[in-house]
Amino acid sequence: MSDPQKHETMLEVTNLKKSFSGFVATNDVSFTVEKDRTTAVIGPNGAGKSTLFNLITGHLLPDHGKVVLEGRDITGIAPHKICGMGMARSFQRTNIFPKLTVYDNIQAAFIAHGGRGLDMWGVANRQFRDKTESMIEQLALRDVARTIAGEMSHGAQKQVELGIALAGEPRILLLDEPTAGMSAQETHESIALLDRIAKARGLTLLFTEHDMEVVFSISHKIAVLHQGRIIATGTPDEVRNNEEVRRVYLGGDKH
Ligand SMILES: Nc1ncnc2c1ncn2[C@@H]1O[C@H](COP(=O)(O)OP(=O)(O)OP(=O)(O)O)[C@@H](O)[C@H]1O
Ligand SMILES: [Mg+2]
Known part of the structure; x- marks a missing residue:
């Protein structure tokens, strides 16, 4: 505690194992x-x-090992319960309501997290409206708030998905x-936004x-997976200079 460089542990994964029909x-x-840090898993x-990610978020049950979130063992707990404990995620494939507007997508997420006793026409509605507006502002989606989400660019849809994940007011977010699938410009903008939001919240x-440009620009820590095993964990510099990582993943001259 006395060392200001030492960050508390947010999530701890221990000896996790998962096989699919023998594989x-x-x-x-x-x-x-670590808490308030950005960690990348590459491979x-x-x-x-x-x-x-599916094992951590409860979408898959491990054969062995455990997942501890802020000191609580969450292994085997249902995804929505884990979500309620402060962990949110986004999927590799975009997961939004394509036929709803951007506004309605985000408001639906706030309502879903709002809990019981919902009075859609009273105070609760006003509260969700305020929260939705402020999220739309934060994600720079004001100009497209009334656009049907499924008709927007892939990058913008990912932004909406981020808003949905953030509506649960998570303390840890898995992405x-x-x-994936974004243009260089979209990638740059969305990572800058993500970095800003992570710091602000x-x-x-x-x-x-x-x-790898994204990974090395925003990560404090990187874990490298290869054939289901972690072959290296460390700071971006440590990982960049790791012999095995270079051989199996980064390649000789790219970084
Ligand atoms: N439900 C499943 N049933 C059977 N095999 C699976 C299942 N899910 C994943 N696998 C296999 O497990 C291995 C790891 O898959 P996974 O999707 O976790 O890789 P990844 O690192 O996310 O890859 P990518 O970079 O392509 O997203 C792959 O060989 C995949 O075919
Ligand atoms: Mg994947």
């Missing part, structure tokens, strides 16, 4: 995510990144390839990403 997708994975296609981020 080991997650093999004895252990790592920690080639099929390394097990999405599976790991599975947040910039004191949000802990855990994300997977194939764009």
Whole structure:
């Protein structure tokens, strides 16, 4: 506690294992995510990144190992309950209501998190409206608030998905390839926005990403997965200079 550099542990994953009909997708994975830090999980296609996220968020049950969120064992707990404990996520494939407007997508998320005793026409409605407006403002979606979400660019849809995840007011947010399918410009803008929001809200981020420029620009810590195992964990510099990581993933001259 006396060391200002030392961050509290937000999430701890210990010896996680998951097989699919004999194929080991997650093999004895252990790592920690520190509070208020940005942590990336990287690795080639099929390394097990999405599976790991599914194990952490309760979408998959591990064969072995545990997941501890802020000191509480959450292994085997249902996703919506984990969500209620302060963990939100976005999926590799965009997960929004494509036929609703941007505004309605985000308001629906606030209502979903609003709990019981909902009075749609009274105080609650006003409260959700204010929260929705302020989220739309924060995500720079004001100009497209009345646009049908499914008709927007992929980058903008991802922004809406981020708003939906943030509506739960999480303390930790997991993002599975947040910039997949985005143009260079969209990638740049959305990462700058994400970084800003994380800092403003004191949000802990855990994300997977194939764009190494993004990974190395915003991460405090990087874990490298290869064939279901963690082969390195460390600061961006440590990972960049790790022999095995260079051999199996980063390649000789790219970084
Ligand atoms: N439900 C499942 N049933 C069977 N095999 C699965 C299942 N989910 C994942 N796998 C396998 O587990 C391995 C890891 O998959 P996963 O989707 O976690 O990789 P990833 O690192 O997220 O890859 P990508 O970078 O392509 O998103 C792959 O070989 C995949 O085919
Ligand atoms: Mg994946």
